[in-house]
């Protein structure tokens with residue numbers, strides 16, 4: 001099996017109307033595939049079908065996988081014969097709990113992964129700091145409890161959502177589970193984005209020697225939560241391979257997973273780790 005994968009990042013605007021957002025996502029993926037027949041995987045942003053807002057989550061929540069957005073993604077994956085990492089949507093479960101959920105679809109339209117955001121975004125940066133940001137997803141959402149690894153072609157891919165990328169233990173576990181790429185649909189805002197967005201991705205890529213990919217919404221200065229944009233592909237050397245700007249942008253890139261082995265062979269930190277010492281120290285904390 002080829003060690004290459006052609007993926008597309010769809011940095012799309014997200015408005016108030018769910019049907020419009022979904023239609024735009026479907027049309028954009030269809031167009032991207034028409035222009036790039038080699039496309040194998042399309043990736044959407046966090047909360048791609050509705051506003052990223054604690055007050056609005058309940059309004060646009062849907063069942064997974066039996067809601068209209070999931071059905072549309074499944075049909076499109078099958079029609080185009082590609083994988084889709086469906087950014088995230090707000091999921092309403094049978095007990096009426098809400099989750100920030102990423103669904104992953106195979107080229108036959110089957111659901112192969114459902115990741116409920118593990119680390120809910122909770123931050124209170126004071127206004128003096130770069131405009132500040134106050135956000136607490138926990139006011140409306142419940143955190144997931146499971147890691148999610150999906151098989152995409154020959155690769156194992158770990159899934160996280162936005163704030164999940166701040167937690168290096170999660171990325172480490174994905175690496176230990178055999179992943180060669182982690183995909184984080186995301187929506188950082190313009191406050192902490194410039195400080196931490198690229199750094200976090202490069203750090204996760206460097207520590208774990210794998211590809212790190214994010215897809216963010218396009219910036220809308222009039223929305224309540226102004227997204228940073230800058231969807232990105234970072235390679236296992238921790239180099240930024242591709243980076244979007246702030247507006248609507250579609251990126252297509254073919255990545256070569258031989259780079260993963262190349263880096264792991266040349267900088268063999270995983271053979272050098274002193275887990276004996278770490279475990280001993282951990283037991284004494």
Ligand SMILES: O=C(O)CCC(=O)C(=O)O
Nearest residue numbers: 121162163187188189192
């Ligand atoms: O961790 C951050 O700084 C931002 C997180 C975020 O925007 C999110 O989880 O949606």
